[in-house]
Amino acid sequence: MKAVWYERFGPAAEVLTLGDMPDPAPGPGEVLVRVRASGVNPSDVKLRAGARPGAKMPFPRIVPHSDGAGEIVALGKGVSRELGERVWIWNGQWQRAQGTCAELIAVPSEQAVRLPDGTGFEEGACLGIPAMTAWYALHADGPIAGRTVLVAGGAGTVGRYACQMAALSGARVITTVSSAQKAAHSGAKDWINYREANVTEAVMDLTGGQGVDRIVDVDFGANQAADLALVKSGGTIASYASASDMAPTLQFYPFMFKNVTLKMLIVYLLDAEVRRRGEAQLTEWLQAGKLSHAVVPGGGLADAAAAHGRVAAGDKLGTVVLSF
Numbered sequence: 001m002k003a004v005w006y007e008r009f010g011p012a013a014e015v016l017t018l019g020d021m022p023d024p025a026p027g028p029g030e031v032l033v034r035v036r037a038s039g040v041n042p043s044d045v046k047l048r049a050g051a052r053p054g055a056k057m058p059f060p061r062i063v064p065h066s067d068g069a070g071e072i073v074a075l076g077k078g079v080s081r082e083l084g085e086r087v088w089i090w091n092g093q094w095q096r097a098q099g100t101c102a103e104l105i106a107v108p109s110e111q112a113v114r115l116p117d118g119t120g121f122e123e124g125a126c127l128g129i130p131a132m133t134a135w136y137a138l139h140a141d142g143p144i145a146g147r148t149v150l151v152a153g154g155a156g157t158v159g160r161y162a163c164q165m166a167a168l169s170g171a172r173v174i175t176t177v178s179s180a181q182k183a184a185h186s187g188a189k190d191w192i193n194y195r196e197a198n199v200t201e202a203v204m205d206l207t208g209g210q211g212v213d214r215i216v217d218v219d220f221g222a223n224q225a226a227d228l229a230l231v232k233s234g235g236t237i238a239s240y241a242s243a244s245d246m247a248p249t250l251q252f253y254p255f256m257f258k259n260v261t262l263k264m265l266i267v268y269l270l271d272a273e274v275r276r277r278g279e280a281q282l283t284e285w286l287q288a289g290k291l292s293h294a295v296v297p298g299g300g301l302a303d304a305a306a307a308h309g310r311v312a313a314g315d316k317l318g319t320v321v322l323s324f
């Protein structure tokens with residue numbers, strides 16, 4: 001099969017190599033998927049760059065990318081799935097050497113979820129990390145119907161799904177963005193330019209001084225003070241990144257005196273029951289055509305390095321997806 005791999009950390013253009021590799025074979029309990037689309041997420045880019053603290057190559061050769069979509073073309077022992085079934089893949093390269101940036105991937109059957117008719121492979125390649133992170137951040141701590149949710153960074157891949165899913169779940173959504181164009185991209189009616197306005201004052205104005213029940217945060221370190229001021233007593237802050245400050249000092253007692261739940265989440269580690277609930281909800285929304293996806297076409301396998309560059313630059317609107 002054709003695949004893209006790296007054998008050392010480094011700049012994308014230097015270390016990502018396109019070539020031929022032996023076809024993987026599905027082991028017991030696995031399916032073999034002909035990958036048609038591979039989503040590039042910031043975590044794939046940071047892993048390849050060796051940006052994780054203390055990072056060591058966990059395998060001699062890594063085929064990157066966790067997310068993808070394609071068709072089942074072979075079954076391992078004990079698996080009864082339909083050949084030709086269209087699927088989306090999660091955790092494709094989580095603690096595994098071979099991800100989705102290849103024509104074929106063998107994954108445990110449960111990591112290949114049926115892709116509803118009407119959802120394309122490129123869209124399917126946005127579900128594993130961006131959509132599932134958004135769903136989990138919103139729903140990990142109980143229902144949100146009738147609640148007010150603040151989504152920090154509503155134009156991000158996760159943030160945009162979070163804005164949509166919060167509204168679909170019956171919540172009022174307020175988001176922060178850095179421009180009117182990004183506000184439009186988020187789809188949220190209530191938005192604040194976090195670079196220009198005082199977010200705490202603006203959200204308090206929008207909520208009649210009540211604050212919000214839940215916060216989905218893309219940068220806990222940068223937003224901790226505002227989150228603390230804005231979250232209602234008993235509320236939840238679900239944060240999936242803290243890029244500006246990887247070890248922020250936590251305001252323990254102020255959070256404690258508001259009885260706040262702080263959820264620092266990682267989508268790779270959802271337990272099976274929660275994941276099944278999330279998949280069922282995504283499937284229902286997809287079948288009903290209720291989710292809008294922001295796909296940034298990234299070219300084919302030969303364009304993997306450029307695609308990593310686009311994700312690292314952070315100026316794209318949506319998920320960069322390779323199609324092949």
Ligand SMILES: NC(=O)c1ccc[n+]([C@@H]2O[C@H](COP(=O)([O-])OP(=O)(O)OC[C@H]3O[C@@H](n4cnc5c(N)ncnc54)[C@H](OP(=O)(O)O)[C@@H]3O)[C@@H](O)[C@H]2O)c1
Nearest residue numbers: 042043133153155156157158178219222240241265266267
């Ligand atoms: N823990 C997990 O499971 C998990 C899952 C998915 C992603 N992540 C991580 O989350 C981060 C974002 O991923 P992504 O795919 O959503 O990236 P993305 O598409 O590049 O979006 C990031 C968004 O965050 C916004 N932003 C940055 N700082 C902000 C702040 N202080 N307040 C409000 N908004 C802010 C940016 O807005 P502007 O550009 O307009 O400033 C941008 O729209 C990455 O570090 C990624 O690795 C973690």
